[in-house]
Amino acid sequence: MVGPLHYLVLAAALFALGAVGVVIRRNAIIVLMSIELMLNAVNLTFLTFSRFPLVVKGNDAPIAGHAAVFYVIAVAAAEAAVGLAIVIAVFRSRLTVNVDEIDSLKN
Amino acid sequence: MLEVNWLHLIPLLPLCGAAICGLVGNKLPKSWLYAVALGSVFTAFMIGLSAFGLVSSETGASALHERVFEWFTAGKLHVDLGLTIDRVSGTLVLVITGVGFLIHLYSVSYMDEDAAYWRYFAYLNLFVAAMLLLVLGDNLVAMFVGWEGVGLCSYLLIGFWFEDDAKASAGRKAFIVNRIGDFGFLLGIFVIFSQLGSVSFADIHGATFAAVPAALAALFLFIGATGKSAQLPLYIWLPDAMAGPTPVSALIHAATMVTAGVYMIARLSHLYMQAPGVLAVVAIIGALTAAWAALIATSQSDIKKVLAYSTVSQLGYMFIGVGVGSFVAGTQHLLTHAFFKACLFLGSGAVIHGLHGEQDMRKMGGLKKYMPHTRWTFLIATAAITGTIPLSGFFSKDEILGKALQTSIFNSLRMWPGGPFMTQLGLVIYLLGSATALLTAIYMWRCYYLTFEGDYRGGPDVHPHESHWFMTLPLWILALLSVVGLVLGLPEPIGEKLHLDWASWEHFSLGVFANPPISNNHESIPEWLTYGIALLIGVVGWRLAVYWFGSGSEERSNKLVAAFPRVHSAFEHKLYVDEFYNAVIVRPLWTGARVLWRVVDVWIIDGLFINGTAQSVAFIGSIARRFQNGDVQRYAAMTALGLAFLVYVFLR
Numbered sequence: 180m181v182g183p184l185h186y187l188v189l190a191a192a193l194f195a196l197g198a199v200g201v202v203i204r205r206n207a208i209i210v211l212m213s214i215e216l217m218l219n220a221v222n223l224t225f226l227t228f229s230r231f232p233l234v235v236k237g238n239d240a241p242i243a244g245h246a247a248v249f250y251v252i253a254v255a256a257a258e259a260a261v262g263l264a265i266v267i268a269v270f271r272s273r274l275t276v277n278v279d280e281i282d283s284l285k286n
Numbered sequence: 287m288l289e290v291n292w293l294h295l296i297p298l299l300p301l302c303g304a305a306i307c308g309l310v311g312n313k314l315p316k317s318w319l320y321a322v323a324l325g326s327v328f329t330a331f332m333i334g335l336s337a338f339g340l341v342s343s344e345t346g347a348s349a350l351h352e353r354v355f356e357w358f359t360a361g362k363l364h365v366d367l368g369l370t371i372d373r374v375s376g377t378l379v380l381v382i383t384g385v386g387f388l389i390h391l392y393s394v395s396y397m398d399e400d401a402a403y404w405r406y407f408a409y410l411n412l413f414v415a416a417m418l419l420l421v422l423g424d425n426l427v428a429m430f431v432g433w434e435g436v437g438l439c440s441y442l443l444i445g446f447w448f449e450d451d452a453k454a455s456a457g458r459k460a461f462i463v464n465r466i467g468d469f470g471f472l473l474g475i476f477v478i479f480s481q482l483g484s485v486s487f488a489d490i491h492g493a494t495f496a497a498v499p500a501a502l503a504a505l506f507l508f509i510g511a512t513g514k515s516a517q518l519p520l521y522i523w524l525p526d527a528m529a530g531p532t533p534v535s536a537l538i539h540a541a542t543m544v545t546a547g548v549y550m551i552a553r554l555s556h557l558y559m560q561a562p563g564v565l566a567v568v569a570i571i572g573a574l575t576a577a578w579a580a581l582i583a584t585s586q587s588d589i590k591k592v593l594a595y596s597t598v599s600q601l602g603y604m605f606i607g608v609g610v611g612s613f614v615a616g617t618q619h620l621l622t623h624a625f626f627k628a629c630l631f632l633g634s635g636a637v638i639h640g641l642h643g644e645q646d647m648r649k650m651g652g653l654k655k656y657m658p659h660t661r662w663t664f665l666i667a668t669a670a671i672t673g674t675i676p677l678s679g680f681f682s683k684d685e686i687l688g689k690a691l692q693t694s695i696f697n698s699l700r701m702w703p704g705g706p707f708m709t710q711l712g713l714v715i716y717l718l719g720s721a722t723a724l725l726t727a728i729y730m731w732r733c734y735y736l737t738f739e740g741d742y743r744g745g746p747d748v749h750p751h752e753s754h755w756f757m758t759l760p761l762w763i764l765a766l767l768s769v770v771g772l773v774l775g776l777p778e779p780i781g782e783k784l785h786l787d788w789a790s791w792e793h794f795s796l797g798v799f800a801n802p803p804i805s806n807n808h809e810s811i812p813e814w815l816t817y818g819i820a821l822l823i824g825v826v827g828w829r830l831a832v833y834w835f836g837s838g839s840e841e842r843s844n845k846l847v848a849a850f851p852r853v854h855s856a857f858e859h860k861l862y863v864d865e866f867y868n869a870v871i872v873r874p875l876w877t878g879a880r881v882l883w884r885v886v887d888v889w890i891i892d893g894l895f896i897n898g899t900a901q902s903v904a905f906i907g908s909i910a911r912r913f914q915n916g917d918v919q920r921y922a923a924m925t926a927l928g929l930a931f932l933v934y935v936f937l938r
Contacts (some may be wrong), residue, residue, distance in 0.1 A: 204917070
């Protein structure tokens with residue numbers, strides 16, 4: 180029987196993978212992808228609590244989890260569009276997407 | 287007490303003179319400058335004379351007073367700048383301005399060749415102004431301003447030739463030693479204010495103090511007096527003060543400033559009478575100083591040093607006088623001493639001037655041939671100081687010694703709690719004072735004989751010559767005054783017979799000082815006997831001096847010196863007091879200052895506190911800087927770690 184714990188552990192694993200990817204990868208596109216991964220891990224958590232409403236006491240409107248997920252998907256799409264646009268713009272001017280080399284604001 | 291509105295002119299005129307000489311003196315023609323400097327002092331003298339005439343007439347007011355302006359009010363303390371003249375301060379005003387004027391006149395000739403003559407006269411006028419304020423002030427604070435003012439002028443004039451390092455440091459020494467005493471003076475003022483809520487002499491006059499505060503105030507003020515009036519243990523600055531020009535030594539370091547301590551004690555006689563223990567201290571210190579300085583004076587070869595130690599010794603006599611409760615005798619000796627010591631100093635100045643700066647008596651001798659005026663006046667003043675009858679010094683010194691013998695003021699004092707009474711202290715002081723009188727006669731006649739008698743021992747290229755009349759006139763006037771000063775101290779029967787009893791100081795100053803108790807410890811000793819002893823001592827001292835130095839050289843006395851080489855060398859080296867103070871006070875202070883500088887300041891304050899603070903901030907910053915490196919991913923890692931930590935803490 181697949182219970183809420185399974186979903187939540189999967190979500191945590193996905194979130195951790197995304198977080199590690201954000202921290203250790205140097206390619207800006209991979210970093211953006213890792214952020215998407217984290218957002219989707221969060222989406223999975225929302226859906227879990229929506230699907231198993233009794234896990235949290237007093238959660239009598241499970242539809243709220245779905246609404247939040249749609250909201251996150253919309254924002255994530257916008258974020259991906261803006262982020263990729265920035266990455267392309269940076270690549271055009273500096274011919275690299277390595278985040279370590281994009282440090283002209285430093286100093 | 288008569289209220290007037292012109293007393294402020296007396297100190298103000300010399301002050302204006304000082305301002306003019308000091309500010310524009312180098313642009314004025316020399317004769318104008320002299321007119322300003324001498325004129326201001328002389329006008330002050332004339333005003334002082336009229337004030338003196340008012341207070342000394344039998345029918346007039348006993349004192350004049352002027353409230354110049356309200357000075358300051360702070361809480362309970364209210365101080366006016368007030369001036370007051372009574373018979374004593376009036377006489378002193380005449381001495382200060384009169385002798386001061388003579389010394390100004392003398393200085394015109396003495397300092398004529400000095401390029402900084404205008405600075406000299408500015409200082410000298412400023413000194414006269416400060417000294418007048420000291421004498422005239424009607425409260426302790428005003429007196430203290432004058433007290434500090436004369437100290438400042440003394441410092442400026444000792445170090446007048448400041449290009450010479452030794453002279454500059456002699457000035458500093460005088461200033462620093464005086465500051466030690468002034469600290470005591472200030473504490474004394476504080477004690478009196480805390481007890482009385484007032485600092486004016488009029489209030490102190492009528493006040494009754496508790497025993498302990500009276501003793502404390504009197505003792506603190508006496509510490510001030512030991513500094514200013516060069517008593518043990520603070521006398522060391524006065525011999526060094528001879529580095530200044532000789533007229534300065536005559537005015538400041540003989541006639542006026544150094545007697546300020548005696549004047550102060552006499553002015554506060556009512557306070558001191560309430561502290562007989564302190565009076566005993568005053569008398570003992572005075573007697574010890576008199577003897578101590580006289581011993582040193584016997585073996586000095588610098589003519590000015592002899593006179594300086596003689597001054598210290600004579601000041602000791604004055605303190606004996608006020609210490610045994612006879613404020614009349616102390617101030618009387620103050621006056622006569624002002625005349626003959628100023629005359630002696632000016633005489634030595636004339637000698638030094640005539641010998642082009644030579645001060646060593648071993649290179650003098652036989653000067654009576656070249657300087658008849660100087661010689662005669664010096665002779666008269668020497669006779670006065672050694673107590674030759676009937677000159678002024680004889681009467682004033684004998685008055686002090688006689689009062690020391692008779693005094694009963696110490697009868698109620700015990701040597702220690704429960705110990706025997708000090709009834710014989712007066713006798714001890716009398717004996718010590720008489721022994722000192724013998725020494726005085728010896729060293730002063732030695733000074734005279736070595737300088738003026740015998741053959742000239744100086745180099746062939748120095749031609750001794752008599753001075754200008756600007757210098758000899760003051761000498762004669764002062765010599766005359768040291769003779770005429772005898773009227774101050776004539777014994778009553780003789781005075782009455784000559785119709786001079788009105789001029790006797792005891793009669794004249796009646797009512798100004800507190801009266802010592804009437805009872806007499808040694809009734810059986812008649813006055814003529816003490817006179818006889820004093821006279822005998824003077825003659826013996828003179829004969830001894832004639833025997834040793836009569837030929838004008840030290841041939842005979844050298845045998846004595848050869849017999850006691852160590853004693854002589856100790857006296858010659860001023861009994862090693864300077865060396866002692868150096869070892870005990872100055873060097874530890876130096877070492878302490880070096881420790882403070884090198885360890886406390888450089889290491890602890892600069893190193894630990896100042897640089898240490900900066901370095902620790904920089905160190906913490908260098909660590910914190912690593913987190914602020916602009917690497918977003920590292921921020922993210924940190925955020926994640928922090929989040930994980932919070933999750934761990936709250937969900938544990």
